[in-house]
Amino acid sequence: MSNKLKILFTASEVVPFEKTGGLADVAGALPKALEQLGHEVIVVMPRYYNIDKNDLEQLPAPLGVPMGSMGEFWAGVYRTKLPNSKVSIYFIDYEKYFGRSGLYGDKNGGYHDNDKRFVFLSKAALQLCKMLHFTPDIIHANDWHTAAQPLLAKTRFVHDFAHAATVLTIHNLQHQGYCDKSIIDVMEVGWEHFNPHEMESFGSVNLLKGGIAVADAVTTVSKKYAQEIQTPEFGFGLDGHIRAHNEKLFGILNGVDYDEWNPAKDGFIAVNYDKENIEKKVLCKRDLQEHFGLPLREDIPLIGFVGRFVEQKGIALIAGVIETLLDQEIQIVMLGTGESWAEHFFADVAYKRENFALHIGYSNALAHKIEAGSDMFLMPSIFEPCGLNQIYSLRYGTLPIVRAAGGLDDTIINFDEEHKRGNGFKFYDATEQALYNTVLWAVDVYKHKKEAFKRMQHFAMSEHFSWEDSAKEYVEVYQFALEHKRGK
Numbered sequence: 001m002s003n004k005l006k007i008l009f010t011a012s013e014v015v016p017f018e019k020t021g022g023l024a025d026v027a028g029a030l031p032k033a034l035e036q037l038g039h040e041v042i043v044v045m046p047r048y049y050n051i052d053k054n055d056l057e058q059l060p061a062p063l064g065v066p067m068g069s070m071g072e073f074w075a076g077v078y079r080t081k082l083p084n085s086k087v088s089i090y091f092i093d094y095e096k097y098f099g100r101s102g103l104y105g106d107k108n109g110g111y112h113d114n115d116k117r118f119v120f121l122s123k124a125a126l127q128l129c130k131m132l133h134f135t136p137d138i139i140h141a142n143d144w145h146t147a148a149q150p151l152l153a154k155t156r157f158v159h160d161f162a163h164a165a166t167v168l169t170i171h172n173l174q175h176q177g178y179c180d181k182s183i184i185d186v187m188e189v190g191w192e193h194f195n196p197h198e199m200e201s202f203g204s205v206n207l208l209k210g211g212i213a214v215a216d217a218v219t220t221v222s223k224k225y226a227q228e229i230q231t232p233e234f235g236f237g238l239d240g241h242i243r244a245h246n247e248k249l250f251g252i253l254n255g256v257d258y259d260e261w262n263p264a265k266d267g268f269i270a271v272n273y274d275k276e277n278i279e280k281k282v283l284c285k286r287d288l289q290e291h292f293g294l295p296l297r298e299d300i301p302l303i304g305f306v307g308r309f310v311e312q313k314g315i316a317l318i319a320g321v322i323e324t325l326l327d328q329e330i331q332i333v334m335l336g337t338g339e340s341w342a343e344h345f346f347a348d349v350a351y352k353r354e355n356f357a358l359h360i361g362y363s364n365a366l367a368h369k370i371e372a373g374s375d376m377f378l379m380p381s382i383f384e385p386c387g388l389n390q391i392y393s394l395r396y397g398t399l400p401i402v403r404a405a406g407g408l409d410d411t412i413i414n415f416d417e418e419h420k421r422g423n424g425f426k427f428y429d430a431t432e433q434a435l436y437n438t439v440l441w442a443v444d445v446y447k448h449k450k451e452a453f454k455r456m457q458h459f460a461m462s463e464h465f466s467w468e469d470s471a472k473e474y475v476e477v478y479q480f481a482l483e484h485k486r487g488k
Helices: 022-036 114-132 149-154 183-187 207-214 223-228 239-244 275-292 315-326 340-352 364-373 389-395 406-411 432-448 450-462 467-487
Strands: 006-010 040-046 063-066 072-081 088-093 138-142 165-170 204-206 217-220 249-251 302-306 331-336 356-360 376-379 399-403 425-427
Touching: 006 022, 006 114, 022 040, 022 138, 022 467, 040 114, 063 114, 072 114, 088 114, 114 149, 114 183, 114 207, 138 149, 138 467, 149 165, 149 207, 165 207, 165 467, 204 207, 207 239, 217 223, 217 467, 223 249, 223 406, 249 467, 275 302, 275 331, 275 364, 275 450, 302 364, 315 331, 315 340, 315 432, 331 364, 340 356, 364 389, 376 389, 376 432, 389 399, 389 406, 389 450, 399 406, 399 432, 399 450, 425 432, 432 450
Parallel strands: 006 040, 006 138, 040 088, 138 165, 165 217, 217 249, 302 331, 302 376, 331 356, 376 399, 399 425
Antiparallel strands: 063 072, 072 088
């Protein structure tokens, strides 16, 4: 095998075309980093109907996709390049499945045919490789949406992909692709795979479970999360299954796009700064206070939060301590959207408190302003496969206050009072008391140990979590997967 690999990378969402979560960030960045290491990558995703086909090039021939008991479906294919790269991304155009208002569901919940929609995507990507005469060494699937690919490559498509190794990345184990067992006849993989060691789960099919069983290698997005998903607390019912396959499980931390998240050249913030002139950061703080109408005070710590208002992000923990925290001399700003109880609760707090500000919704520009203008950044997640905001915060000299979950534990080094080092503040128990005590501790260091706080900022801004480093680790996993396949 030559050093240059051909890689098919299929994902349900890819930045900058469509995003609901961290999967899209990885899918938009990792293929570019792999290409810069000398590998040939094609990316495949659906053409959701808010992606304008006038910005894309249409391939002349339609794509036939065999859907077993449902017959053969014909799709259009469009293509363009990932921004600032030579990587081709292909869009599968099929109105019946992807011409909808949402990616995975609408206000009534998840679409009832999500299993068929994404088995269709999984098969279409493999069919596209045949049409393009692209013979991948690696078939890289992502989350439950494309978790059928490892099994498809070894069964229905085995004649076309006999030499390809399969890799499955778990970005969030919470979503597994439960569906009716009739999907087996749509996949055309054979009923012998409907068993408790592969796809069967309580009489239904679990697509992610099947992918984990069959893939030559499985990765997830931090080393700590790779350990956590093998426990009942974070395994969402698959911990035993994952433990049975842990000899092929790897944790690889996501990288960060420092072209976008870098205070030295960030176009969204009031003043650019770096670790050499971090004193300019206070001007970003003043700008953030002005934006939210907060009292203009340099002397009290400003704590930021950017994220979804959902249980996973620890929003209930924040709600439980926010009133007592705001009795301290601090300011807190929050940006996000999510569960309606949380939106109403924090809106009520913002109405009553002059040292608390809230923006319900999402604004990329405001997210940048909060990263630059805050002194500390709050991420008390119940679970966090990787997390990116804490890594952005490090680059901006905004010290993270985190729960030691998943990627948060891998990236944040707790402040060591004795040796005066660390890059943030960390707590372990998912309790209001632990969160409250850790925020007060961080505030105390900010107010009374100014030199130590500055030293932590300088260290945080010196750290580097690049996609190039992550991509090299993925290449090592690809080599493992190829050897794993040959060893069988």
